[in-house]
Amino acid sequence: xxxxxxxxxxxxxxxxxxxxxxxxxxxxxxxxxxxxxxxxxxxxxxxxxxxxxxxxxxxxxxxxxxxxxxxxxxxxxxxxxxxxxxxxxxxxxxxxxxxxxxxxxxxxxxxxxxx
Numbered sequence: 855x856x857x858x859x860x861x862x863x864x865x866x867x868x869x870x871x872x873x874x875x876x877x878x879x880x881x882x883x884x885x886x887x888x889x890x891x892x893x894x895x896x897x898x899x900x901x902x903x904x905x906x907x908x909x910x911x912x913x914x915x916x917x918x919x920x921x922x923x924x925x926x927x928x929x930x931x932x933x934x935x936x937x938x939x940x941x942x943x944x945x946x947x948x949x950x951x952x953x954x955x956x957x958x959x960x961x962x963x964x965x966x967x968x969x
Contacts, residue, residue: 856880856958858949863963866939870967874934876949876960883925887952888932890923892945892965902947903934917943939967 862874874890887906893899903923904912911923922935932949944967949960 856951856956858951858958858960860947860949860960860963863947863965865966865968867969868939868941868967870939871935871937872939872965874936874947874949874963874965876932876934878930878932878949878951881951881953881958882927883930883932883951884927885953888923888925889950889952890932890934891948891950892943893948893962894942894945897945899948905932936965939965941967943967 857879859877860874862872866872885907887904889904890902891899892902902914902917903921905923905925920938924933944965946962946964948962951958
């Protein structure tokens with residue numbers, strides 16, 4: 855069974871940084887397209903960043919230049935480094951794995967950006 859477990863969320867001040875981690879089991883992350891999504895209250899879940907099997911990267915315009923998605927194949931983990939955080943980045947962040955028709959979601963980790 856596929857399991858994605860996010861960690862690293864918490865409270866951070868505006869302008870601060872945070873690194874989210876996604877530990878995967880049941881899949882090999884290098885074989886999957888791995889993504890980070892987020893959902894704020896009253897808003898739809900949105901794609902934040904994505905890394906493909908070949909290492910290609912996609913970012914939402916709102917986080918371009920501030921967030922970095924990366925993968926550690928040896929640890930079977932995916933990370934999201936978030937810099938220059940803004941209050942509008944406050945959301946539950948979800949790890950997502952996809953290969954053809956198979957997809958899996960993590961439970962999410964709360965990120966709150968506030969003074």
